[in-house]
Amino acid sequence: MVTETEHRTDDYFREHLSNQNEDGKRKWLYPRVENGPLLRWRTVVAWALLAALFVGPWLQINGHPLFLFNVLDRKFIFFGVTFWPQDFHLVAIGLIAFIIFISLFTVVYGRVWCGWACPQTIFMEMVFRKIEAWIEGDHNARKRLDNGPWTGEKAFKKTAKHTVFFLIAFAISNTFLMYIIGKGDWLKLVTDNPVNHIGGLASMLIFTAVFYLVFARLREIVCITICPYGRLQGVLLDKNSMVVAYDYVRGEPRGKKIKNEEVRMKNGGAVAPKGDCIDCKLCVQVCPTGIDIRNGTQLECINCTACIDACNNVMDKIDRPKGLIRVDSLEGIEKGQPLTFNTRTKAYTAVLVAIMGLWVYLMASRADVETTVLRAPGQLYQTETGGLVSNLYNIEFVNKTHQALPVQFRVTRPDAQIRMVLPIQTVPSAEIAKGSFFILLPDKAITETSTKLEIEVVAGGEVVDRVKTTFLGPVK
Numbered sequence: 502m503v504t505e506t507e508h509r510t511d512d513y514f515r516e517h518l519s520n521q522n523e524d525g526k527r528k529w530l531y532p533r534v535e536n537g538p539l540l541r542w543r544t545v546v547a548w549a550l551l552a553a554l555f556v557g558p559w560l561q562i563n564g565h566p567l568f569l570f571n572v573l574d575r576k577f578i579f580f581g582v583t584f585w586p587q588d589f590h591l592v593a594i595g596l597i598a599f600i601i602f603i604s605l606f607t608v609v610y611g612r613v614w615c616g617w618a619c620p621q622t623i624f625m626e627m628v629f630r631k632i633e634a635w636i637e638g639d640h641n642a643r644k645r646l647d648n649g650p651w652t653g654e655k656a657f658k659k660t661a662k663h664t665v666f667f668l669i670a671f672a673i674s675n676t677f678l679m680y681i682i683g684k685g686d687w688l689k690l691v692t693d694n695p696v697n698h699i700g701g702l703a704s705m706l707i708f709t710a711v712f713y714l715v716f717a718r719l720r721e722i723v724c725i726t727i728c729p730y731g732r733l734q735g736v737l738l739d740k741n742s743m744v745v746a747y748d749y750v751r752g753e754p755r756g757k758k759i760k761n762e763e764v765r766m767k768n769g770g771a772v773a774p775k776g777d778c779i780d781c782k783l784c785v786q787v788c789p790t791g792i793d794i795r796n797g798t799q800l801e802c803i804n805c806t807a808c809i810d811a812c813n814n815v816m817d818k819i820d821r822p823k824g825l826i827r828v829d830s831l832e833g834i835e836k837g838q839p840l841t842f843n844t845r846t847k848a849y850t851a852v853l854v855a856i857m858g859l860w861v862y863l864m865a866s867r868a869d870v871e872t873t874v875l876r877a878p879g880q881l882y883q884t885e886t887g888g889l890v891s892n893l894y895n896i897e898f899v900n901k902t903h904q905a906l907p908v909q910f911r912v913t914r915p916d917a918q919i920r921m922v923l924p925i926q927t928v929p930s931a932e933i934a935k936g937s938f939f940i941l942l943p944d945k946a947i948t949e950t951s952t953k954l955e956i957e958v959v960a961g962g963e964v965v966d967r968v969k970t971t972f973l974g975p976v977k
């Protein structure tokens with residue numbers, strides 16, 4: 502009988518997902534853990550990012566969250582700076598810049614985000630997989646446990662694992678909720694009478710269920726099939742992109758090393774020449790998406806670099822140079838040239854820096870207040886007693902600062918006066934106030950049907966904004 506492996510062609514990987522059996526059913530992956538310097542660095546980066554994620558909602562600047570993504574109230578805070586619907590152009594430019602940034606970054610530096618910074622990978626590999634190993638044992642023990650019959654020990658381990666998974670999913674869900682509704686509202690949600698927060702508590706449970714499902718069941722399917730960024734790799738990467746790659750020039754033809762092979766070859770022995778790959782398949786065993794990187798760059802590779810550590814350990818043991826699997830470009834491997842910071846990389850990096858600079862500039866130059874003054878619709882002008890002409894204006898003042906602002910309005914033209922109708926006084930932090938006023942001009946001073954005026958907005962004795970408008974009146 503021909504086994505599954507025996508009858509596979511070299512192109513088998515092109516027709517089947519790495520986590521799929523021949524019958525199309527899910528093949529559960531049990532990635533092995535191989536220590537190495539890259540794993541140690543990944544662990545450091547992962548814990549730093551996890552700490553930032555969980556501490557983030559508790560950090561405040563002037564009483565405001567560091568980050569807030571309140572889509573319900575359309576209120577967004579980045580690094581303590583509040584963005585309003587009026588700042589939509591900044592958010593839109595920021596998003597476009599972000600998409601260009603991601604595309605260019607991927608073209609040059611490959612999928613490094615996925616393996617080293619994506620929350621999906623960090624939680625899966627550094628939290629959930631570690632807890633699984635702690636409770637159920639290493640990759641072999643986990644496979645034995647899953648394939649074995651249900652016993653008291655198996656039931657205990659599975660219950661313990663899924664309980665811990667659910668609790669962590671609950672913690673993640675609460676953290677994400679804090680980024681959406683803010684720390685204050687979240688505290689109310691968890692301390693107040695639950696009857697008053699049915700919607701909030703339901704979303705908390707839905708988030709928890711989704712996170713639990715993602716990390717307990719979906720796992721690598723998120724990276725392979727669901728994530729849109731992962732699906733875009735085929736169009737973003739080219740032969741010059743930095744990727745985790747197998748040096749087939751050096752590694753092939755692969756095969757087990759035979760003792761004294763080199764001596765025998767020198768003496769004209771009949772042993773076929775071998776590359777450096779000893780076909781131990783350790784690189785496949787450690788892969789969290791179950792692929793064989795020796796088949797070339799694949800959509801499923803998340804650039805986690807686990808196979809680099811594994812193969813380097815093998816190379817150490819067989820006394821061959823490290824780097825049979827390494828971060829390189831396909832062009833570099835084909836031509837045998839080391840990865841350099843070439844003109845293309847420099848140009849793309851310069852564009853990336855420029856995009857980031859533009860975004861920082863937009864953030865830094867964003868006004869703290871925003872005033873809109875519009876003449877009341879459907880009205881031209883009114884003639885008043887005392888030889889005066891008036892125009893009615895509607896005003897809107899947005900206070901984007903972190904303190905309340907007592908505001909006043911004045912016209913720079915000395916013969917103009919303002920008469921408040923619906924006054925705006927003190928505008929609380931991060932709020933919008935609306936009002937209306939008349940501007941009055943002496944009729945003798947009107948020399949045009951539309952006179953240009955400038956209005957100053959004064960807060961705390963300082964001019965915080967200037968607005969231009971027009972005044973309609975009869976020309977004598």
Ligand code: SF4
Nearest residue numbers: 778779781782784812
């Ligand atoms: S770990 Fe290295 S030597 Fe072993 S199969 Fe993979 S590429 Fe070949």
Ligand code: SF4
Nearest residue numbers: 788802803805806808
């Ligand atoms: S091929 Fe290597 S770098 Fe890519 S996902 Fe697998 S282990 Fe990680």
